[in-house]
Amino acid sequence: MNKKILLSTLIAFTLGLSGCQSSITVNPDNKQTVVVPKSPSKVVVMNYGALDTLDALGKGSIVVGTPLSVLPSYLEKYKSVSDTGSMKEPSIDAIKQVKPQLIVIDGRQASRTEELSKIAPVINLSVDVKNYLESTKNHINVLADITGTEKKAEDLIQLLDTKVTNAQAVAQASHKKAIVAIHNDGKMILINGSSSAALIHDVLKVKRAVPLTPQPSGKPKPTFIDNSYISKVKPDIVYVVDRSKAIGQSAMKNDFLNPKVLAKSKTEVIYLTPDLWYLSGGGAESLDRQIDEVINALK
Template identity: 35%
Template sequence: MRKTPIFILVAIFLTVILAGCNSDASSNAESAADSGELTIAHKLGETVVPKNPEKVVVFDFGVLDTLDTFEVEVTGIPKENIPAYLSKYEDGQFENVGSLKEPDFEKIDEIAPDLIIISGRQSALYERLSEIAPTIYMENDTQNYMNSFKENVNKLAEIFGKEDVAEEKLAEIDKSIQDLNEKAAAMGENALIILANDGKVSAYGQGSRFGLIHDVFGITPVDESIESSTHGQSISFEYIVEKDPDYLFVIDRGAVVGGESSAKQVVENELVKMTKAYQNDHIIYLDPNYWYLSGGGVVSVAEMVKQVEEAL
């Protein structure tokens, strides 16, 4: 009878020790997972990156948009022409790493980042940036917009442990696109997409920078022969009158890069006023913060869908 309390004490002692060991093992496993590495394949190669990197330099506003949604801290960004809805990154706590076309290599080297993320404008500088830190390239493939967008979001989610957030946001976007497709099909009208830039206009068709309006959202193009290019096909206002679209979607480049004239002044001239789009109040000015500066972000893509859906 006297031995029973001793056995109980020994059992309790062993239980506490084992629980502590399990807790330490669990903590160590989590720590190992957090400090692990991933191999990220991208168009410019394969890059070994740390999981949950602490110091991140971002050269793409769409990527910045997604990381902001994920509540991931970034260290450095190019501070020229930051989209209005991401204006908090103009704050001094974020390092200025140059411009989209001309990175400040000295500043980036000083930061000693754990990860650098680039896109099209910096692709030629990939090797040089890779010498400073692990660098990955994230492309918005206009020929395969949604797949490339989702691939980028999921890669970022994997790196920063945000898979649940990514799954939720992508599901919401998929549902909104499905609803938009149904509305576009029922509407049965066509559209022309143009970029206005200080008195000049360019048209964008299927497979182009803004072609997801046709390719993904399901709105019929007024002209299927528009050449697919980054800078669009230069057109005249007579062309717009000739094609006479039901809807005219306009992206105002000057509004976000310091242009001298507004798109409305340029587009709504006496010729364009002859079109169905103008007469039916179907000239839609899309927000260039989302369409021109930060395409391919979780917020920007959701807003693109929303703006076109509201226009219809």
């Protein structure tokens, strides 16, 4: 190689190194160790809970892409960023085009981790259902460490801890027992072991109308909720997560459950905000909103 070309290459390489951002190692939920850039300026966020956490940390401006087709209404301010595909099918081309320094995913995109890692470091911030609150706080801290907003995260977590404690007091003082259900394509199914149920029953301490029982191996048989089920169980509250409405399909009909059956069983149906509960959750802002929706039904 020509000495002048070699010298120019070495200088460019050295300048490139000096211009590189520093990096940190993160290990969300003690399940993955990933080296990521410190204070990235361009981040693709496929996980809406992570998106609302970055927003709460005051770092929403670094988000350059997210799925837009089902963007939750409380995150509408981000509809101007690049559309990076659907929740289950990230657009590799669209993500490449925005040249992210970091990609944040959840379980919906986990199978694409290897492919996405060829573009930029990837961290999976899926909520741990068995440790919902601690997992959420851990994710807030991870994103704060990456963005240099540790003090803001400390304040957010303190506020959430206080809110959870107050909510638990309301739930424990209430006589009301609840079930959590999901509506999908004209059917309503009990989701007693879901992340939504974990938040409502395990974190916020809302009393269960149906005990949580160990699930057999393999695909569990669904428990369908209908008028007969309500008459038998007589829950005080049915919290409904409407999946169909969240993804733009036909919402659950208001008379899905017979009003006379509900009145006789003294059961109230609470329709949770669909896109908040089905598409998001596990974030600083989403958790705050979810607590309000659950506890307001107990007052």
